[in-house]
Amino acid sequence: MGNVLELRGLTKHFQEQVALDRLELTIPEGELFSLLGPSGCGKTTTLRLIAGFEEPTAGEVYLHGRRLDGLRPYERNVSTVFQNYALFPHLTARENIEFGLRHRAGGWPGDGARRVAAAMEMLQIADKGERKPAQLSGGEKQRVALARSLVLEPEVLLLDEPLSALDPNLRKQVRTELKALQRRVGITFLFITHDQEEALSLSDRIAVLNAGRLEQVGTPRELYLRPKTRFAAGFLGPVNWIQGVGVRPEATQVAHERPGAEVRSLAATVENAVFLGNCIHVETRLATGEAVVAEVSRFNGTFERGERVHVWWREGDELAL
Amino acid sequence: MNRLRAWCLAPSAAVLVVLFLAPLTILLAYTVLTRGAYGGTSLPWTVENWARLADPLYLGILGRSVGVAAVSTGICLVLGFPLALFIARAGRRKHWYLYLVILPFWTSFLVRTYAWMFLLRDTGLINSALLALGVIEEPLPLLYNYGAVVLGLVYGYLPFMVLPVYATLERLDPALLEAASDLGARPWQALRRVIVPLAMPGIRAGSILVFIPCLGAYLTPDLLGGGKTILVGTLIQNQFTNARDWPFGAALSLGVMAVVMVLLMGLIRRQGEGVL
Numbered sequence: 293m294g295n296v297l298e299l300r301g302l303t304k305h306f307q308e309q310v311a312l313d314r315l316e317l318t319i320p321e322g323e324l325f326s327l328l329g330p331s332g333c334g335k336t337t338t339l340r341l342i343a344g345f346e347e348p349t350a351g352e353v354y355l356h357g358r359r360l361d362g363l364r365p366y367e368r369n370v371s372t373v374f375q376n377y378a379l380f381p382h383l384t385a386r387e388n389i390e391f392g393l394r395h396r397a398g399g400w401p402g403d404g405a406r407r408v409a410a411a412m413e414m415l416q417i418a419d420k421g422e423r424k425p426a427q428l429s430g431g432e433k434q435r436v437a438l439a440r441s442l443v444l445e446p447e448v449l450l451l452d453e454p455l456s457a458l459d460p461n462l463r464k465q466v467r468t469e470l471k472a473l474q475r476r477v478g479i480t481f482l483f484i485t486h487d488q489e490e491a492l493s494l495s496d497r498i499a500v501l502n503a504g505r506l507e508q509v510g511t512p513r514e515l516y517l518r519p520k521t522r523f524a525a526g527f528l529g530p531v532n533w534i535q536g537v538g539v540r541p542e543a544t545q546v547a548h549e550r551p552g553a554e555v556r557s558l559a560a561t562v563e564n565a566v567f568l569g570n571c572i573h574v575e576t577r578l579a580t581g582e583a584v585v586a587e588v589s590r591f592n593g594t595f596e597r598g599e600r601v602h603v604w605w606r607e608g609d610e611l612a613l
Numbered sequence: 614m615n616r617l618r619a620w621c622l623a624p625s626a627a628v629l630v631v632l633f634l635a636p637l638t639i640l641l642a643y644t645v646l647t648r649g650a651y652g653g654t655s656l657p658w659t660v661e662n663w664a665r666l667a668d669p670l671y672l673g674i675l676g677r678s679v680g681v682a683a684v685s686t687g688i689c690l691v692l693g694f695p696l697a698l699f700i701a702r703a704g705r706r707k708h709w710y711l712y713l714v715i716l717p718f719w720t721s722f723l724v725r726t727y728a729w730m731f732l733l734r735d736t737g738l739i740n741s742a743l744l745a746l747g748v749i750e751e752p753l754p755l756l757y758n759y760g761a762v763v764l765g766l767v768y769g770y771l772p773f774m775v776l777p778v779y780a781t782l783e784r785l786d787p788a789l790l791e792a793a794s795d796l797g798a799r800p801w802q803a804l805r806r807v808i809v810p811l812a813m814p815g816i817r818a819g820s821i822l823v824f825i826p827c828l829g830a831y832l833t834p835d836l837l838g839g840g841k842t843i844l845v846g847t848l849i850q851n852q853f854t855n856a857r858d859w860p861f862g863a864a865l866s867l868g869v870m871a872v873v874m875v876l877l878m879g880l881i882r883r884q885g886e887g888v889l
Contacts, residue, residue, distance in 0.1 A: 345791050365794040372795045378788035382810045391806070392796035440796065 294356075296321050296448055296480045297342065302351035304337050311337040313504040314351065319448075319482060324474045326483045326491040328527070329501035335484045338501070339450050342482070343372045355447055366395070371441035372450045376457055377433045379425040385436045386412070386421035392444045411439040414476070430458050431466065442477060451483045455490060467494050488528050492516065500524045518612065525611050532584045534558065534603075538611035544586040546574045546595060547602050557604035560584060565595045576603055643863035654859050662864040671848070671865070678845040679872065681759070681834075682827035685766040686774075689823045690816065692767070693774035697815075698808070700775070701782035711779070714772050722769060726836050729765055730756060733837070757839030765833040770826060774819035781815030782808070817880055825873055845869055 297319040304312040312334040319325045327335040340346040342353055344365035353360040360368055371392070379388050389411060393404045401407070412418045415435040425433055434454060441449055454470070455463045471494040474481045485491050491498050492512040500507040500515065500523070508515060508524045519525035522538075531538045551557045560576035563583075567590070574586045574595050584603050595601060644662050646654040665671065700710040717725060732738050735752035743749045755761060785808065793803035809816075831846030840847065845865065852862030 343791075343795055345794075365791065366797045366799055370795075372792070374788050374792060376786075376788065378786065378792040380789060380792070380807060380811075391793070391798070395793075395796060395798040395802050395806075397797065444796070 294321055295319060296356060297482070298352075298354040298357075299338070299342075300352045300354070302338065302341060302353065303349045304334075304341060304346060305349045310504050312341070312348075315501075315504075315506055317499055317506065317509070319480060320497070322478050322480055323496040324471060324481045324483060324494060326485055326495040326498045327501060328485055328488060328491040328498050329507075330486055330527070332503075333501040334504040335486075335501050336452060337504075339372070339452055339482065339484050342368075342448070343370060343450055344368050369444075369446055370448045370450060371444050371446035372452065373434075373437045373441055373454050375452045375454070377425075377437040377454075379428075379433055379436055379440075381425050384422050384424055385417060385428065385432075388425070388436055389421075389440045389443055392440060396444065407443050408439075411443040414442075414473075415439045431462055434458065434466065438473070442479065446479065448480045448482055451481060453484055453486070455485070455487075463490075470494060492528065500527060502527070520613060522613060525613065530585065531611065532582075534578070534582055534584060535580065538613065539584075539605045539609060540611070541573070541585045541587040542571075543605050543609035544584060545604050546576065546586045546588055546592070547604060548593070548599075550602050551604045555604045555606055557602045558584075560601055560603045562595045562597055562599040562601055564597060574601075576601060578603070640863045640866060643860050644867060646860050648858045648860050651857060659860075662860045665861060666864055666868050674843055674848055675845050675869070675872070677842070678828055678869075681762060681766070681842075681844060682824050682830075685763050685770065685827045686820050686824045688763065688767045689771050689774040690820060693771055693819065694778055694812070694816070697775050697778035697782055697812075700779050701785070707783075711776075714775050717772065723832065725769070726765055726833055729761075729768065729837060733761055733764075756837060757841055759838070759842055761837040762834045762842060762844070765837040766827045766830060769830075769833060770823040773822040773826075777818040777822065778812055778815040781812045785811055821877065821880065824876075828873060829869060 295318045297317070299315050299317040302312055302315040302317075303310075315334070315338060317338075327338060329335050337346065341348050342360070344360070344363060344367075348361055351361075355368070355370065360370075379385075380391065383391065386408065389408050390404070393407065394400055409418070412421060415438055417432060417435045417439060420428060420432055420436070423432075425436070428436065434457070437454070451470075455466055458466060467490060470481075483491075483495065492515075495512055497509065497511055498515055499509045502523045507527075508520045510518075515524060516528050519528060519538075525531050525538050530541050532541060532544055545551075546560075546562075547557075550559075558578055560578050562574060562576050564573075564575040566573040566575070571587050572590055572592075572595075574588055576584050576586065578584060586603055643654050645658050645660060647657060647659055647661075649655045696714075700707050700714070703710055730737070733755040734740070735754075735756070737755070739755060740749075740752040744752065789807055789811070790803055793807045794800075798806060829846050830844070831850050834840075834842060834844040834847050835850075838844070838847075849862050849865045849869070852858045852865060856862075
């Protein structure tokens with residue numbers, strides 16, 4: 293399969309501020325691809341450059357090999373699901389979904405009504421068509437926004453933190469549904485998020501951005517287990533930095549007895565043990581002063597504050613930066 | 614709590630009763646009395662004044678007034694909407710533009726209307742300049758006609774259109790315009806299908822604020838129209854002064870109010886249907 297989107301040297305300055313710095317990114321066909329990073333990292337700017345809401349200071353955007361930058365948003369066959377959905381408040385859910393088909397270059401297609409009905413059916417909002425956005429729940433609004441974009445069969449669907457406006461209970465459920473939806477329609481999703489758990493759980497591939505620069509691209513597994521930069525390692529999950537070596541807390545163990553030479557171990561003092569139900573966070577401090585957290589099973593014994601222990605890990609679990 | 618609310622409302626209720634309801638009642642009483650010899654009113658009771666409203670002469674004047682007010686409101690909308698849109702999108706400078714829109718209110722409307730006379734009359738600035746440049750041989754008839762009246766009304770009431778329209782456009786979420794463009798709408802389609810419908814509350818409010826004073830205007834038609842185009846405001850004023858026919862003037866006033874209220878009811882009913 294080929295690539296849908298190619299970003300070449302994409303750069304955006306706002307006045308003197310560099311929002312995006314020479315971003316090189318290739319997004320394969322049919323994937324759920326996430327742009328992950330903290331606020332201000334350039335992920336939203338990237339989305340806006342692809343959608344055409346902003347023009348790059350330098351660099352190019354290619355959609356299936358055709359150059360996209362310089363075109364107006366209505367000339368680009370990409371569609372956006374906005375953070376707060378941006379549904380038209382004066383139109384019903386159905387009119388919102390029909391909006392794009394009415395205004396696209398070729399006019400209302402012959403199978404328009406069928407496509408609208410199919411999109412509403414797929415997103416389970418067939419019975420909500422006559423409601424105005426104000427009469428819809430957060431989840432329903434999101435479905436209308438998705439249907440409004442998908443009915444146009446865009447080459448790429450851009451999603452700007454679409455889960456952040458939902459209440460936390462709904463978020464996990466919608467995450468699963470979103471992934472299933474992407475598989476079903478086969479359209480490439482470019483998903484913007486600052487939530488590493490969200491990115492890990494639903495992406496085929498993730499690009500980590502920091503301060504306008506690309507840190508690393510890879511599958512969730514690659515990024516979590518083999519991060520190339522300290523930033524990527526820390527952003528995807530907690531890390532114990534022990535004498536320059538990174539070890540994830542769940543790969544870190546604690547023992548009362550000194551373990552054998554087949555693993556790496558260091559003496560430490562327990563500072564706190566936090567019971568979290570499914571696991572225990574044992575917070576320890578090494579002689580060097582470094583803090584090390586071990587996420588251990590409650591079946592591994594109990595650890596008291598002030599106890600002298602040994603923290604240990606396998607060499608293979610070290611993050612090789 | 615309810616008592617506090619009653620006390621807080623009392624002053625405005627008193628003002629409305631004394632300054633609005635009472636004069637209106639007196640006016641209503643005038644309409645069924647006979648004119649006095651030197652103005653004022655006298656007995657006997659009569660419905661003659663109301664019957665005279667149906668006279669084609671007066672109906673014609675009322676119709677013409679509604680026409681002038683409607684045309685002026687329409688022009689205010691056509692000029693005011695783009696201006697309001699421009700100001701709403703002007704970013705940090707918008708406060709300056711708003712200031713400029715309300716700047717004319719700092720001088721009296723009368724003075725500003727006279728200023729238009731100086732500009733428009735035969736020996737005014739425009740005609741003098743055009744004559745001096747040799748563009749025209751004779752002064753253009755700019756003053757004392759229908760066009761001058763509409764010009765004066767549009768000039769005077771444009772801010773009342775701009776401000777409410779601006780208020781709705783300023784609240785418009787920019788993401789909605791991005792969404793429209795993203796979904797394939799060209800700028801004019803976005804304007805027609807998104808911006809204008811969402812600005813309707815402001816457009817309605819602005820139209821009401823312009824139409825009503827235009828309908829009752831008497832200063833502008835009198836000064837810029839030169840009394841040649843009689844409108845209902847001038848007609849009413851004449852009844853209370855030159856014609857000394859207070860009862861008929863009262864009937865005319867209430868007749869105009871009735872027309873305005875019927876139009877307003879229609880608008881409010883339509884507005885009630887939409888989700889604002």
